[in-house]
Amino acid sequence: METEIHVPLGSPVIRRFPIFVDEHQVTDGAIRLIKELRPAWDPDRLQTKLFTDGTTNKLVGCYVEDSPDDVVLVRVYGNKTELFVDRDNELKSFQVLHANGCAPRLYCSFQNGICYEFMPGDALGTQDVRDPALLRMISREMARIHAIHAHNGCIPKPNLWIKMRKYFSLVATEFTDQASNLRIQREVPSKALLEQEMLWMKEHLSALGSPVVLCHNDLLCKNIIHNNKEGHVRFIDYEYSSYNYQAFDIGNHFNEFAGMSELDYGLYPSREMQLEWLQVYLKAYKxxxxxxxxxxxxxxxxxxxxxNKFALASHFFWGFWALIQAKYSSIDFDFLGYAVLRFNQYFKTKPTVMALKIPE
Structure with a gap:
């Protein structure tokens, strides 16, 4: 398959444990996993820390008092996330990125999650990604990932349109006259309009000539870890990693300057800031x-x-994603409100963005 990520020959086999962790009792499940993964650890000295930033999964860190630097992260997949996340592809991305020095070690998988190495550093916020020094680090790191070859020799194809069509088909049932969610019918654009825009985007954006590269596809601020001591940034969470358009990955990241819990598109980077980012990126990519x-x-x-044109597709992609999450997720977040904001931003910015012309 031209959209698949291929793991290098000789990569270590990922251990798999037949353990299921209840997402409402994550800590208990994590302790069961640690007994298998770290049998030498004294259970009486085991410490756990629950992380609360995730909007898709539940995450807990485990360590023992005498070696606080060796932290194992246990991530439990959210309810029904297998509908829109290719878990096999996530594991392959993890392995490829680790082999290229861009990701932590993956220790094991279990029935509904994975365990992996904790990366020291600070997760960034909306102001951090605007910092000139961090901005340059982020653009170089993205260039490094985009330059990785993880295909089997054939020309890779983007999975953006396949994925977007799949998401659309998952939410299409919510637009019927019989659908119980009145808020969707009131606030979200009609099914016909969304499908029309999706077809238009595929035709228009596919013709822009953006290279297809290995992409992260979900570079929100919290997925960027800054290690100040070592002077670098690394990206985490590879659930959406795939071959995709170079410009989508960058445009998606620029959209994330606005944040998530309190969206502010006034924070979208200016032309000057973008050109600085893109110049550093292109030099590193070359x-x-x-x-x-x-x-x-x-x-x-x-x-x-x-x-900036592919940033439009990013709004649609995460708008559909949020509609699916609104139906299935047990995480306390207004996914439907988030979907409405993303679709609104698409229609608001489309006229200005479409006036941009690629130089002759």
Whole structure:
């Protein structure tokens, strides 16, 4: 398959435990897993810390008092997330990124989750991603991931349209006359309009010539960890990683400047900030792909236009995602309200973005 990520030959086999963890009793389940994964650890000295930032999964860190630096993270997948997350693909992404120094170690998988190495550092916020020094680190790290070859020799294809169509089919039932959710009928654009826009986007954006590369696809602020001591950033959470358009990954990240719990699109990066980000990115991408051509203004402007147009697709992608989450997730978050905000932003910015032209 041209959309699949291929794990390098010789990569370690991932251990798998036949354990199911109740998402409402994550700590108890994590302790059961640690007994299998770290049998030498004294159960009486085991410490746990529950993380609360996730909007898809539940996460708990486990360690023993005498070695607080060796933290095992246990992530329990959210209810019905297998509907929109390819778990096999996530494990492959984890392995490929770790093999290239971009991800922590993956220790094991279990029936409804994974255990992996904790990466020290601070998760970023909406102001951090605007910091000039961090901005440059982030753009270089994205370039490094985009330069990774994880395909089997055939030309990789983007999975954006396949995934978006799948999400749309999952939420389409909510738009029927019999659907019980009146709020969707009142606040979300009609099924016909959403499908029309989706077809238009596929036709228009596919023709922009954005390269297909290995993408993170979910680079929100909290998925960027800054290790100040070592002076680098790393990206975490690879559930949506896949081959995709280069410009989608960047445009999606720029949308995330607005945050999530309190969306503020006034924080979307200005043209000047974007051009600084993109210039650093292109120089790094050329270096990682051994492209010796000089970076010119036309190349920079082309990427700027591609990125802002693909940012439209990002609004749609996460709008559909949020509608699915609104139906199934047990996490306390107004997913439906978030979906409405993403679709609204799409229609608000579309006229301005579509006026942008790729230079001749």
């Amino acid at each position: 270096l990682y792909t051994k492209n010796t051509e000089q970076l010119g203004p036309r190349e920079l402007e082309t990427l700027y236009v591609q990125v």
